[in-house]
Amino acid sequence: MNPKSFEYHAPKSVAEASSLAEEYGMDAKFLAGGQSLIPLMKLRLLSPSHLIDLGRIPGLSYIRDEGNHLAIGAMERIAEIARSDLVRKQCPILSQCAHQIADPLVRNMGTIGGNLSHADPTNDMPAVMVAAGASIVAASGQGSRVIPAGDFFVDTFTTALKGTEILVEVKMPIGPTRRGAYLKLERQAGDFGIVGVAAVLEMSSDGRCVAAGIALTGVGPTVVKATRAGEILKGVELDKNTIDRASRAAAEEAQPSGDLRGSAEYKRAMVEVMTSRTIQAAARRQAER
């Protein structure tokens, strides 16, 4: 269980990291928390010749309240997000999701930037980002740009990042009318989910749902945005009939394939069950601030 030999780089700035990536191209991989990359390398499923460690770049670990969003540095550890009072108060869905990722060992090392950049369809964070309409900040030596989470996840292990770009920050919208929940159907704590559902509801003062974002984990080549499900919830009261219709729509929008965690049929059925439970959980939440 040893990786193939590789060259290790520890740049001190985003610009330096980006130029190393430019120099080594496809032979290079960025290393964040290493919780997906290192096992893949040890199993020799992935053998990059150059490893560019982002861990020595200062200023990439933070959680800041920016009024209408939380700004989270890419190298912020999952465990820090799970522990953060600020996140728990301002953005409970993110806190709830962080708590459900893998196990404490992985959470202590894993980072939000690594989690999102890896774009594993069974990673939990992408669904939360997509449901919440988060923005992702990508930087390179040439500057930075903002990518909507809905456009960020392109395919399995593939994002909208260019080879020289590094995910540096996540902007997670917050606000008094937003309510969100992330529920994961997992066989036991620490396992990848069979399915996961993120729901973020924008509620009006009279109890109607103004807007809704629903996104699904583990039932497609990458995170699946259940657009129709969201539309069904928009502008109506969240009664049982509405929630049932939205859940059925989410199940139809899922693109599951069968594996050891369940057949495609089972996963689709579970999307329906879990979407219903997640919408209800989100609706039950107090306003997020």
Added chain:
Amino acid sequence: MSTTEASITIPKLQGEPAEKKMVGRSVKPRKDVPLLKGAGIFTDDIKLPDMLYAAFVRSPYAHARIKRIDASRALQLEGVVWVLTGREAARQLVSWMNKPGLRTPERLSLAKEKVRYVGEPVAAVAASSRAIAEDAVELVEVEYEPLPVVVDAERALEAEAPLLYEDWGDNVLYREEFRSGGTEMAFKEADLVVSERLVSHRYSPTPIETRAMLADYDKEKDTLQVWASTQFPHVLRTFLAQVLDYPENRIRVIAPNVGGGFGIKSAVFQDEVSVVILSMKLGRPVKWYESRNEHMLTAGHERQQVHYIDCAVKKDGALLAVRDRIVADFGVSGTFWTEVQPAMLTAASLPGPYKLRNYDFDLLCVVTNKAPCGPHRGFGRPVAAYVMERMMDIIARKLEMGPEEIRLKNMIDVKDMPWTTPIGVLYDTGNYKDVLNRTLTISNYHELRKEQARLRKEGKTLGLGLATYVEYTAPGSGRLQGPLGWSVGGWESCRLTADPSGKVTAQLGMSGQGQAHETIFAQIISDALGVNFEDVRVMEGDTQQAPYGWGAWASRATVTTGGACIRASRKLRDKVLLIAAHLLKEAPDDLDFKGSRITSKRDARKAVSFQEVADVAIRFSGRLPQGVEPGLDLISFYEPESPTTCSYATHLAVVAVDAETGFVNLLKYFIVDDSGVIVNPMTAHGQVHGALAHGIGGAMFEELFYDGEGQLLSSTFVDYLLPTASVMPEVVVDSIETPSLTLGGFKGLGEGGAIPTAGAIANAIDDGLSEYGVKLLELPITPERVYSLITTRER
């Protein structure tokens, strides 16, 4: 802990101290602190000068002919010393089992002409580091000619199935038939015949330390020293002598700390033999430690069986007869040394605690293109308990009886003990009904039933599942060498040595993997000898120091080694008393020996310390009585006199089922067992808890899943799910102690917790979902399996 009235009293040991001092006490295990601090030395921690590291080229095909192996590129890599292939040196891994009809598959240390499962070792690289060895593995070019693959045992029996061993003409490794005589008649007399097809899956015990071996052949001395993560150092020594055709008295095997065995390490696999061959060829130490991936591909695969069972019953629930046809999937073969025994034991264990007089079985052990079937905690018995205990519940439901009712109706009465099963296994002591009733009591079973009815009205599902078993442990030579046809002894050994300072060292032929042997055998010796517990040191695992022994398997260590410790202690005690009597001018019978002190029963002022007696025996031997040899150093051997002893238990699982998702929540789990005299309740219960976790893993999470091409899809812990603390229920363990007929009254217990677990959990789920009319027949019980049972019935 409670003690019921013993059905058989064991004879008092001669000169036994009046009150038991150490046996029965929850003494903290001696090794725990160093192990928890990380100070334990395991095979992989050992580094020798000039040591090489091995890595294996393994077959990516489940069935293929090896056309060509080209290692030239690998040999050019800096640091690579040698690449061994089967054509250069392949040794047949011998078998110690000789049964009519048992075939001997080709089982070479490295595959030569043909590979038969994914992961089979094809070449062994020796290099200056493990990383280089792994790099070299990728440079070895092997040309294969893929052959048709068969992964399903029932398909392997079809006429046109691919053959693993062409000269056999079929894929049957072993076939056994048993007929009781009265079965046919009993089926005619039955009010009801219940027939089912029950399926048990393949999984593995996954010890925290994978396999590891360090072989050091010294060319100058012509000696071979082997450190191995093994459950049976002496057996490994004899095996290596046979396989390598090398003098056994030049081999030393050491088992340092071993991080769990659970059966796997009472087997020897192809790669381990290759490591020794490499060392002997190169004259340098060679170390290999198994990656988890290799482990999943190779070790401890067991329990994949299909049962076609018919039960003949009367209206009142009386079980008249059982007929079972068993198809056991062995992968490419059994492993050295247990071969086809896991499935033989399933067949032998099926009658359980029931007074079943008519029992027929047909056992077919079949080869397929999967890893070999090796021993795994519980050893065939969990499948037997699953099949039998599911059937009891299925029959009970048909007859509208309670699951506890049908079991009590059929259990062997205490007045009928000892009981001999139709196949001739003797159940020595025990009270099966008592243990079942006690389980009902401590769980408040009847209250739970009311709670179940109440919750059902709220649309919630609570299920209760009972399961029970009888485990014959510590088999004696008569059974091993008779019905099992196995060249293995059922005894164990203890060498006791006292030094002039009055401390005692026990060298045991036994070898532990974390069962607190250093503690419990010191407890036994302390009581039986009369020496303070603190002054007894217990050592195991080095064939150069310890007398021969067979190792820890079949829940046998406490029974067999415990007996050897008692016997050696008694012998040593006799000699100590003889010397003390001479020193005190008393008769030996008039002396008391306890607390490391020998005192006159008549005059307490007349006393001598054990230290002084030991000093006389060794340094001041001139003071010995005439005719008494110097020294306090002797060996004893012990084998249980009764053919075997049986422990047993009843389990009760309480589960909640989420009918929308098929998810099962284990709420509570009750175990009442009888393992005879318990030496150390804390370590005993620890083993029960651990075994239960193993059982839960097998019932609900773990599966070695092969696709149609014989590729293992669950070869990492991402896909092979182990139970963690989050799924463990609240566990309540209670015991009764019916002493066995063995020397210490012990019965085995290391495996029991894993035996009826799948049966109890399946029964609980089935019970909870009875309104849906589901019938769980296949393991493992995954959420999807439960969900699809519910939805299929709803439709």
